[in-house]
Amino acid sequence: MDFDFTPEQELFRQSVREFADRYVRPRIKEMEEKGDVPQGLMQQMAEQGFYGIRYAEEWGGQGGDNVMFAILNEELARCYMSVAARCMMQCLMGTEFINLYGTEEQKRNFLVPAIRGEKYGTLAITEPAGGTDLGAMQTLAVRDGDEYVINGQKTWITGAHVVDFFTIAAKTDPEAGFRGVDMFLVDRHTPGVRVGDRIEKLIAFASGCYELFFDDVRIPADRLFGGEEGEGFALLRSILNDIRVHTAALGLGIARAAYEESVEYAKQRVAYGRPIIKWQAIQHKLARMRIDIDAAKLMIYCAAWRMDQGFPVNVEAATAKWFITEAVLRIVDDATRIFGAYGASMDMNAQRYLRDARWLLYGGGTQTMILNIIGIEIGKE
Ligand SMILES: Cc1cc2nc3c(=O)[nH]c(=O)nc-3n(C[C@H](O)[C@H](O)[C@H](O)COP(=O)(O)OP(=O)(O)OC[C@H]3O[C@@H](n4cnc5c(N)ncnc54)[C@H](O)[C@@H]3O)c2cc1C
DSSP states (O other): OOOSOOHHHHHHHHHHHHHIIIIIGGGHHHHHHHTSOOHHHHHHHHHTTGGGTTSOGGGTOOOOOHHHHHHHHHHHHHHOHHHHHHHHIIIIITTHHHHHHOOHHHIIIIIHHHHHTSSOEEEEOOBTTBSSOGGGOOOEEEEETTEEEEEEEEEEEETTTTOSEEEEEEESOTTSGGGGEEEEEEETTSTTEEEEEEOOOSSOTTTOEEEEEEEEEEEEGGGBTTSSTTOHHHHHHHHHHHHHHHHHHHHHHHHHHHHHHHHHHHHHOEETTEEGGGSHHHHHHHHHHHHHHHHHHHHHHHHHHHHHHTOOOHHHHHHHHHHHHHHHHHHHHHHHHHTGGGGGOTTSHHHHHHHHGGGGGTTTSOHHHHHHHHHHHHHHO
């Protein structure tokens, strides 16, 4: 058994950190103010090979693994959550269905350009009436000859305003509950696809969430992933563990940033004649942060490693995601306390971590649903 990262993984971590410090960090203020990630920066990440990190070399990817991808997510989020979120959409949620279930033509026309940063994709599941209860979905895809006709509305769709294609969920059988849900590939430029209003939100100011409308959108029938109606829920489930582990890695990145900056601040800030790090109340906060981070790191990278070995991770992915979500919320809260009034200053990072950590509450399922899943898995043991 070996708990160390390999020299190759350490090198990769270093290179992502250098990229983030050089190209992302100086632009955070601008991105927070504009509420968007510049496409030029998205393109720079493509040039680094980030988008193909987990995809096969055959499609232009790096043939990397989940441990490498978790490192990428952790390091980008340690710098800036909005960029990390958009990158993860492009590397995983927006492209994985094409990678796993797309036709040769779809891989050539969507996956290969996505890896190069020539096209962008995202995942559109959530609807105004709800995101958790898939069976209640109202968007419909009706077969008409060699096409499907799609009508409905999505919301909270990350990057919808700039992407070229969507992986969407729609009902092919309105009476069949969640078993009537299917997944489709939709080109953004298809007539009837319309990106609606931007959603102003507390978290990840620059990630960009939008409403999305489908009005008699006609797509070729082979854009149904899996080839058979009624498969959508199973396909979606097949990538949820990936989403959970890598969302957890984002949380670890924010947790580390908040912890590291808290340590630095506590060493410099003086109260009653000594640096506040000398006061035990501050030490205890930092100690609790450190315990949470060390535990979360083991859980997240163990789950990523298990995925790379092909071992089951239903429990490991869920427990890692649940644990880091609760941990990072504690950590960012304690960080703002250590920073005193500066924790509330919009010129400091602490307030951004406090807001952005809440992203963890949604990606890969809410905390309640994650507990449900762990409970179901325990019942099977
Ligand atoms: C920043 C951000 C980015 C997002 N990006 C995307 C995106 O790109 N694509 C996309 O499709 N969606 C996206 N979402 C939406 C996200 O996936 C949903 O918020 C999530 O799935 C939860 O759905 P909901 O908000 O509709 O909550 P609901 O499903 O309405 O749930 C509300 C509450 O009820 C609880 N609940 C639900 N069912 C049960 C139950 N059976 N038992 C107990 N409690 C229950 C939930 O845990 C939650 O606390 C994004 C959200 C945010 C905030």
